[in-house]
Amino acid sequence: MPTEDTSAIAVRLDELLQDRGMTLTELSERIGLTLANLSILKTGKAKAIRFSTLEAICRELECQPGDLLEYREDSQ
Amino acid sequence: MFGTTIWIFRIANWLNWIGAVLFTLLLAALLLASEHFYPAITQAFEVRGQEAVRAVWTWLVSVCAIVVPAAICIHVIFTRLIALLRDAAIGQAFSEQNARRLKAVGWALLGVNILDLIFGQISVWASAASGEYFGWTFSLTGWFAVLLLFLLAKVFREGAAMREDLEGTV
Numbered sequence: 318m319p320t321e322d323t324s325a326i327a328v329r330l331d332e333l334l335q336d337r338g339m340t341l342t343e344l345s346e347r348i349g350l351t352l353a354n355l356s357i358l359k360t361g362k363a364k365a366i367r368f369s370t371l372e373a374i375c376r377e378l379e380c381q382p383g384d385l386l387e388y389r390e391d392s393q
Numbered sequence: 394m395f396g397t398t399i400w401i402f403r404i405a406n407w408l409n410w411i412g413a414v415l416f417t418l419l420l421a422a423l424l425l426a427s428e429h430f431y432p433a434i435t436q437a438f439e440v441r442g443q444e445a446v447r448a449v450w451t452w453l454v455s456v457c458a459i460v461v462p463a464a465i466c467i468h469v470i471f472t473r474l475i476a477l478l479r480d481a482a483i484g485q486a487f488s489e490q491n492a493r494r495l496k497a498v499g500w501a502l503l504g505v506n507i508l509d510l511i512f513g514q515i516s517v518w519a520s521a522a523s524g525e526y527f528g529w530t531f532s533l534t535g536w537f538a539v540l541l542l543f544l545l546a547k548v549f550r551e552g553a554a555m556r557e558d559l560e561g562t563v
Contacts, residue, residue, distance in 0.1 A: 354563045364561025 327387045330359045333378050348373035395482035399475050406471040413464035420457035423450065438525045448522035455515045463508050469501035487552035495549055499542035506535045 334341060341359060345352045350370060357363050358370075371382055378385075423430060427450060434440065434449045473494040480486055509532075516527040 358563045363563045
């Protein structure tokens with residue numbers, strides 16, 4: 318199975334948090350996800366995201382999934 | 394449970410090596426002082442005639458010689474199983490390394506099976522040549538176990554890939 322180190326899918330969690338003036342710790346408490354797991358997502362090291370996680374983030378940050386995830390062609 | 398099993402395997406492996414050393418000493422004695430063994434063989438196995446005694450002696454030497462490679466195979470089996478159990482005890486059973494360990498156990502068991510076949514052949518020959526019956530029966534169990542271990546190694550590889558995916562899921 319080939320493993321990809323760089324994904325074309327970028328997670329824009331940092332920007333969203335900055336816009337809303339929220340810290341990663343605060344978000345992790347609100348959505349009930351560990352800080353470690355949320356860091357994995359933020360740094361783009363996650364391999365997959367659960368719908369339940371996506372739902373919780375969108376609910377707390379009042380955004381759409383498209384605001385959180387972005388496809389970048391050049392990073393491949 | 395894991396701790397106890399690990400200790401049982403450890404002790405079994407020590408016994409394995411103690412046995413191997415004893416058989417090696419016996420092998421050396423059989424080779425260096427064969428003439429001293431002939432009267433003992435005549436008495437113990439109730440065989441008559443130079444050729445029959447010689448056949449029993451050859452059987453003994455072969456058995457001792459087979460024990461050493463068998464001990465190495467058994468050592469591989471026990472040490473890999475101990476390492477696997479240690480990982481399982483901390484919830485890390487499904488890994489690429491454990492898949493490789495299971496494969497190694499499979500190869501080692503294949504080695505033991507082949508040695509058992511050789512032992513069987515020698516026993517059949519020695520029985521015919523000496524008139525004394527050296528018990529050996531062919532068994533498929535070990536061969537099936539080898540197949541099972543190789544399949545299990547594949548399952549572990551799949552498990553490792555799934556685990557990796559799961560760890561990257563948030």
